[in-house]
Amino acid sequence: MIDEHPVEDLAAYTLGSLEGTERVRVEEHAVACAACAARLREYQGVVGALPLGLAPVSPPSEAWESIRAAARARRARRRRWAGPVSLPNWLRVARWPAVAAALAVLLIWNVTLQRELVRRAPGPGPEVEALSRRPGRIVILTGSGKPGASARIFVAVDGGGHLAVSGLTPLPRGRTYQLWFGRTGAPGVTGATFGVDAYRRAWVKVAVPASLDDVRTIVITEEPASGSPTPTGMHLLEALPWR
Amino acid sequence: MRLGDETALEALYARYGGLVFTLALRIVGDPELAREVLQDTFLRSWDGRETYDPRRGRVPWWLMGIARNRAVDLLRSRPHQARLREQERLPSGAHAGEPAHPGTADAVVLRRAVTDALERLSGAQREAIELAYYGGLTQAEIARHLGQPLGTIKSRTREAMERLRSLLEPRIGRTGKIGTTP
DSSP, rough: OOOOOOHHHHHHHHHOOOOHHHHHHHHHHHOOOOOHHHHHHHHHHHHGGGGGSOOOOOOTHHHHHHHHHHHHHHHHHHHHHHHHHOHHHHHHHHHHHHHHHHHHHHHHHHHHHHHHHHOOOOOOOHHHHHHSOOOEEEEEEEEEESSSOOOEEEEEESEEEEEEEESSOOOOOEEEEEEEEEEEEEEEEEEEEEEEOSSSSEEEEEEOSSSTTTTEEEEEEEEETTSSSSOOSSSSESSSSSH | OOOOOHHHHHHHHHHHHHOOOHHHHHOOOHHHHHHHHHHHHHHHHHHHTTTOOGGGOOOHHHHHHHHHHHHHHHHHHHHHHHEEEEEHHTTTTOSSSOOOOOOOOOOOHHHHHHHHHHHOHHHHHHHHHHHHTTTTOOOHHHHHTOOOOOHHHHHHHHHHHHHHHHHHHHHHTTOOOOSSSS
């Protein structure tokens, strides 16, 4: 369906005297309306003739020369951009060995990276992502007895927890790190025992006490490999107070 | 010219250069700026020769359109009131500059026809056409400038254009061919 003919705007359109929305409306209408398109062509003929009603003035005599010079410069510039790139001789000779060397480096790097990924333990990425979607809290433990080390405990409201540790030294056989939840007026409970990898990192699941309300301290100590019923080692990492 | 033939550009300039310069001078009112418009117009036509679409208008319309838009851009870069004052200072067709050669007989006849047609418009109609085309004003701006309703200005512009069309049709036909350079 064709909109109402923009009769009042056709003349103004050809004179370049319409504002944006009106101009667009005329253009869109003319695409579908042969009568208005024909009228626009007639008006364009009139508008094209209007300058003939002016007293003619010759342009400066040097105007053509400067136009020609500018046109030549543009053409030369286009040819430079469009033409084949001219390589220096040394680069022309070396380009294929250089490409082959680059491919070889890329291949070696790719293989090395793949081996490194296989060698490393699976990261906690998906679990962290899953935890991040669950409501809960994060507890930060700092290295009181082990400066430079730190840990995070992610506690979900449904009771699940995870511990991420970095900066602890790998322990000799027979020793383990142990996480403790200290409570007021009651013995501490252990949350996990764990070791760290060669990169001094650990990611372990934690047994979080059913009620965190009476937990006053959270610490990590070094204990015998079987774990201790109560903390015996010095506090390597702790959150105190943790609320 | 589509192939980048410089002689085609030269022929185009020879045919329409004077008309473009005259139009530019009428709009911007300054010979240096008019020369800038002239050069821009032909360089843009040179750059755009590959995208020129004959179905959308003949070469002279295309050129005049480029020139007019470039000139109005320059004009609009000045404060609005200064532009209006300048328009008032410059009566139609009166410019300092070297008068052009009269051109071919056809051009002389066509020029005479356009001048007569413009003279046969009412003063208000001619003013509406000139403020729109040479002044670079939109219909709304013209209405504000003249203190008239927008609808009145649009009707006046349409009536003026219809009158010009009927008067010039025997000369320019429906092809829009506008003859040779001044």
